[in-house]
Amino acid sequence: MENRENEVRRNECGSSDVFAVTGILGYSGRYMAREIERLSGRVLGLTNSPDKPNPDGWRLCPLCWDDPDSLAESLRGCRSLINTYWVRFNTRWFSHAQAVERTKVLFEAARRAGVTRIVHVSITCPDARSSLSYFRGKAVLEKELEGLGVPYSVLRPAVLFGEEPGEDILINNMAWVLRHLPVVGVPGNGKYRLQPIHVRDLAALAVREALREDGKNNVVEAVGPETYTFYELFSMLGRVTGCRRPVLSVSPWIAYAAACIMGIFHRDVMLTRDEIRGLMEDRLHVEGVPSAGSIRLSAWAEKHAAELGKTYACEMARRKRS
Numbered sequence: 001m002e003n004r005e006n007e008v009r010r011n012e013c014g015s016s017d018v019f020a021v022t023g024i025l026g027y028s029g030r031y032m033a034r035e036i037e038r039l040s041g042r043v044l045g046l047t048n049s050p051d052k053p054n055p056d057g058w059r060l061c062p063l064c065w066d067d068p069d070s071l072a073e074s075l076r077g078c079r080s081l082i083n084t085y086w087v088r089f090n091t092r093w094f095s096h097a098q099a100v101e102r103t104k105v106l107f108e109a110a111r112r113a114g115v116t117r118i119v120h121v122s123i124t125c126p127d128a129r130s131s132l133s134y135f136r137g138k139a140v141l142e143k144e145l146e147g148l149g150v151p152y153s154v155l156r157p158a159v160l161f162g163e164e165p166g167e168d169i170l171i172n173n174m175a176w177v178l179r180h181l182p183v184v185g186v187p188g189n190g191k192y193r194l195q196p197i198h199v200r201d202l203a204a205l206a207v208r209e210a211l212r213e214d215g216k217n218n219v220v221e222a223v224g225p226e227t228y229t230f231y232e233l234f235s236m237l238g239r240v241t242g243c244r245r246p247v248l249s250v251s252p253w254i255a256y257a258a259a260c261i262m263g264i265f266h267r268d269v270m271l272t273r274d275e276i277r278g279l280m281e282d283r284l285h286v287e288g289v290p291s292a293g294s295i296r297l298s299a300w301a302e303k304h305a306a307e308l309g310k311t312y313a314c315e316m317a318r319r320k321r322s
């Protein structure tokens with residue numbers, strides 16, 4: 001069945017078709033680019049960080065935010081644009097508001113270049129009225145696509161995991177906490193839910209959408225096959241890593257303070273106040289939608305139990321390489 005699907009996609013993907021991918025030297029963008037290559041398509045990586053390591057040897061083009069004409073020129077001839085460009089949390093150097101403005105410039109450049117489809121990675125439960133700038137910014141960008149006039153697909157993942165432990169941040173660092181602390185505190189009651197999706201499932205979805213030729217818009221709740229409460233997620237990771245710990249409910253402020261201390265220890269931002277609020281508002285869960293992926297977090301975690309959480313995954317260290 002899977003081989004048949006692969007064959008169909010390969011036929012849909014001409015070897016001269018070029019797909020532009022942002023975040024190609026980041027996390028999920030790299031898997032999307034690999035998926036395109038697997039189907040014999042060609043990849044153009046659009047990046048802000050041409051000095052980052054490029055072990056796959058992607059053809060790269062700088063993202064010239066101040067020069068929309070050259071941005072449009074670099075996209076000319078591309079069949080689709082897959083956009084992962086974003087920032088996890090606001091910093092002094094880069095913010096959600098800036099990411100929103102730049103992404104608008106990118107969308108407009110894609111329109112002018114005649115790109116036939118935009119695949120944009122968003123988040124579960126985007127919300128234009130939210131006080132959380134992550135979810136608000138994502139809603140603004142979805143709205144922007146609605147008015148752009150270019151067929152689009154929006155993918156809304158909750159949280160990513162895989163392919164190797166430590167490539168993702170949240171799941172790995174939850175396992176790291178279990179390995180290193182005698183007891184774990186979850187903010188509030190821990191009953192808010194998450195539906196993690198494997199990065200390869202998300203990549204396959206992105207490329208499937210990038211190949212669409214029907215001109216229709218599509219919004220996909222890109223959630224994985226398993227749903228966990230935050231509490232259950234710690235329990236499952238504790239079981240598979242052999243580090244079962246008491247999981248206690250604590251006030252969000254205590255959880256935040258503990259995350260800050262661990263963050264300082266690693267010169268990182270482990271979890272922000274907004275991320276805690278997003279979790280507690282149940283925003284990483286969508287009710288009653290089918291799974292968009294097939295790889296189960298529990299099976300993946302069991303397979304990688306020996307390495308999962310052995311090393312802390314540091315967001316800030318990744319950015320230093322930018």
Ligand SMILES: NC(=O)c1ccc[n+]([C@@H]2O[C@H](COP(=O)([O-])OP(=O)(O)OC[C@H]3O[C@@H](n4cnc5c(N)ncnc54)[C@H](OP(=O)(O)O)[C@@H]3O)[C@@H](O)[C@H]2O)c1
Pocket residue numbers: 022023024025026027028029046047048049052083084085086087088094121122123124157158159160161319322
């Ligand atoms: N990771 C998750 O668990 C998760 C969950 C839900 C939704 N999403 C969404 O999925 C998309 C891809 O996520 P990802 O984790 O694969 O993204 P990522 O690799 O962390 O970031 C994608 C690209 O955005 C740019 N970027 C990220 N942080 C930056 C910073 N601090 N300063 C400057 N540029 C920065 C970088 O572009 P350059 O390399 O060109 O500099 C990076 O390659 C995002 O839109 C995200 O909102 C992710």
